[in-house]
Amino acid sequence: MNVQELKSRTAARRSGEHAFVDRSSFLQRTTIVAAAATAEAEDVDRQARFPQGAIDAARAQRLLGIQIPLAFGGDGASMSDVTDMCYTLGRACASTAMIFAMHQTKIACLVRHGTGSDWHETLMRRVAAEQLLLASSTTEGQNGGNVRSSSAAVERNGTDISLVRNATVISYGAQADGVITIARRADDAAASDQVLVAFTRDNYTLERSLEWETLGMRGTCSAGFELKATGSAEQVFPEAYDKIHAQTMTPVAHLCWASAWAGIAAAAVERAQAFIRKAARGAGGQMPPGAAHFTAAKMTLAKLRAMITANLDTYMAHEHDERALSSLDFQSQINLLKVEASELAVETVMSAMRACGLSGYRNDGDFSVGRHLRDVLSAPLMINNDRILANISTASLMSGVPAGLRD
Template identity: 75%
Template sequence: MAMITDNTLRNAAPTAPVSFRRDSVPLSQRVAQVAAIAAADADSVDKQSRFPRAAIDAAKAHGLLGAQIPVEFGGEGATIHDVTEMCYALGRACASTAMIVAMHQTKVACLVRHGRGGDWHEQLMRRIAAEQMLLASSTTEGNNGGNIRASAAAIEVTDAGVSLLRNATVISYGAEADGVMTIARRASEAAASDQVLVVFTSDDYTLTPTQGWETLGMRGTCSAGFELKASGLAAQVFAEPYERIHAQTMTPVAHLSWSSAWAGIAAASVERAQGFIRKAARGAGGQMPPGAAHYTSAKMSLSKLRALISANLDAYAAHEYDERGLGSLEFQSAINLLKVEASDLAVATVMSAMRACGLSGYRNDGDFTIGRHLRDVLSAPLMINNDRILANIATANLMSAVPASLRD
């Protein structure tokens, strides 16, 4: 973990390497085991607004954090389908755990795709596979309101390497991470959109707390604000410009992973609603309760959400290494709209599930409570605000032709 410079907080000892060896246990089974631990701890994580330590430790012990690393560097070569299934399963168990894993896997995807060929980045891949290091993300700073395609802080080049001082208004699980991946202007004289991606390990930086994390939901992500002060080697800066990394990997993987986590939350709420309706129907001699129609609506919304994610997942997998395809207006519009539509559908699904359960869903106690799920999923449209995304792609969409047939 990074050093915390606030006098009231001190960093714990660095995370011990995890001795993990791939065996005959499929990744899906290991994910299920981690999800069970996350589910058992989810209410406590939410109530105490604390990092889901047990779940993330289990994820490390079962090799989830390094699963995406290529086999040649000690990982399993997990695919984007594996990653999204992981996020969905964890979302059903604990939203905070799912979102932490989704953000980590997005950073790892950037490293895997754009770090090959660089000795330092390849060595980091080996460390992630061997030690199951947890990577945090720092993309929001100052007053930019989540506009990650414009940076205020700039990388400073010195004789010793590079340094960065960044007012990071949000670094999710920053105090718990083993490293952080962040964006910055290429140089002090560079334009805000001329950005680079750089990764620092915990011994490269200090974090000074500037803002807490007292929120309605997603409380366990511990997304506090920090002043990030880092220094490292020039080799830690990715050679490719961030513009390409953003379009080819950062945005697609983030939106697919986040959407899968939100779909998991929605699925958990539908499952609770199903249990409530079944119990109510049994108690009424088979007669459907008033909330049955809302359950049907929730089930249909969930089906739409899963289909939406699957379609975009297949589109990304088909073009994963096709730079022209990934950069096309059609793909970029679709992958950005995925975030908007998936977040709205997830909220609608959970809301319908709560209405199906009525007061039993509204209560914070009992077997059918959906309060935590609703509070967590309400973050979805606000995380990189949907209005910002829609405004950004409006002009581009005006240039795109309206399909003339169903097959276009």
Template identity: 70%
Template sequence: MTVQRTALRNPTSDDGDSLLLDRSSLFVQRTSVVAAQAAAEADEVDREGRFPTAAIDAAREHKLLGMQIPVEFGGFGASVHDVADVCYALGRACASSAMIFAMHQTKVACLVRHGRGNAYMESLMRRIASEQLLMASSTTEGQNGGNIRASAAAVGHEGDHITLKRDATVISYGAEADGLVTIARRADGAAASDQVLLALTTDDYTIARTQGWETLGMRGTCSTGFALEVSCPSDRMFSESYDRIHGQTMTPFAHLCWSSAWAGIAAAAVERTQRFLRKAARSAGGQMPPAASHYTAAKMALARLRAMIVTNMDAFAAHEYDERALSSLDFQSSITLLKVQASELAVETVMHAMRACGLSGYRNDGEFSISRHLRDVLSAPIMINNDRILTNIATANLMSAVPASLYE
């Protein structure tokens, strides 16, 4: 993966002075410690279907939850490359920890990119940096099946106060979070697609559990269902409409961070396969097992996956604040298709890894088990349905011309 180096000022240096720090020294070392903690509890988190407390506590301790917050608000001003690299490292250690981190950072990105000028939003950014608040994601509602561009519940307006009642069928790690970001219709009578985004802390809402989370994989995200009731000041609502936030920030960050987490899962499976084949070859006098060709396929698939993510990430970073470029059909199609292509390729990579390991990979026990990795990565094409995404893209692209040249 391309290494992006960013000169950052450290607001927490021991001597109180702002020091220019290299990205590698600032994030890589911290990430390795957090990833080690995540890996140590990954099997237990999966087996018990519990929140990865130790991993997230380690991320707090090493200030990674607020890494993206601008320096002026107490954070490190981390780039999307920095955040995605942490998602990748955590994906190699514990898929649930990686996905929690990815969802949190996507919500933080909305604050960073669209919250300036709002005293509450800026205060919340400072709190995330100083207190390392964990922000949950609440986008799925009722029976909409993950269609986050249409809301049923509407914001109620009473002067400078707002209310909201929402059937939040999924709030990932909602019971463990310090706040959440959610969407709703702008007001009673507004169209389902006329949406606003709200950034809340636990003082602003109550949740009552309505569904459990007994799933095949990603068990530690604890994405249970809740009845969400909000009562808070109106400054919790972003002034920009959600359609702009969705296209410019929510979708790019979500798809880049999710894909990086999935790539991390795939990399962990490939690494286990490599260790299995090395051990098997030593035991057989250098002769490779019959299914070893699947390891080559897995390595190639992982290389394509990583390259795809980096290409899209570089394209986003190059035009990160260019509204026209981010709104273009080419960019929106590419960043949306990233989710589809990366999710399918991650599954393909892990399947090749398991086939290379054979029964040793298929088992739930043993040092070469790839069971957890496969179950976790199978969530990738399902959590936001790939078929819906492809249908929506097909509709949007019907009027666009088909290139007549390789270089258009």
């Protein structure tokens, strides 16, 4: 038994979790949710409404608590399981997939960094039993996507805490059962001295400050709110946010988002394939002009999926190795995944549209990929790629250039 396996089994014993997780039902349960998401995807996009049917199905299939350890009533799903679900849901409805991806990122933080805290373990049990949907509040005021800088601070009064936060975006905030947010540790703390705090719906109020009228991802309902929350000090995660950010928040978010985007791209490629096949049959086997673009779409989708799985394998191999996860090389790699996956997803869907030609451009046909393109265009903008590349460039100067192919 290697060191990694020993650590994993030790962690499982400490939580009372059995070593075996039955994954046999995961695909079937996800497929049922995907069918519900597909049925309302067009209307969710058209009306810019929350995909209630899909999320209700996810609750019924107990997917919202699927990552929660067995000891706390969940299924103990791995990150590989979760990213597969994000991909499957992305093929059905982009908004549903992105909501699921963001929720599961919060759950991953709760599981990894809340175990050992009575309050957070109770929340885990509630998520598993009640299938609570947790929203994320990381964007604030003028900071945009700079999640490593907070303005609002946690106010402390004995064992009580309060927080007032100008959250310019809280995806599905009005529909969530709880919110996990970052904030400055205290009034006198630096903007980067942050904590993560979990609040349930009875702990806070939301006052809408911005609407959500966008080109795509319309069903995520990512409006802006003033968040006013009160609670107890034990709701603050015991570990500092910089550690949570490096070990869990960033890698899990980027893996789940990328998987959802790949699902959107796969759906577009599937429509392009159906169009090319139909066109070829109608022309007696002669390939239509868009066939080359379909080949390009298939190639970029394969590259995108390979990139995600390679990064997923790396993350899972070092999942419990704090030093490896915090290294400059891993942090650069996982941030570049977000940049490259988002660009490749857009390229793939664009190629699929060109393969379909006018039939792909139309919104009223079986081969339309307009919704897919509008949704996937959010990928390079959600935590802007330019910001990520600027941050990576500084870190990259501090790491060496490999001397060989396998170094």
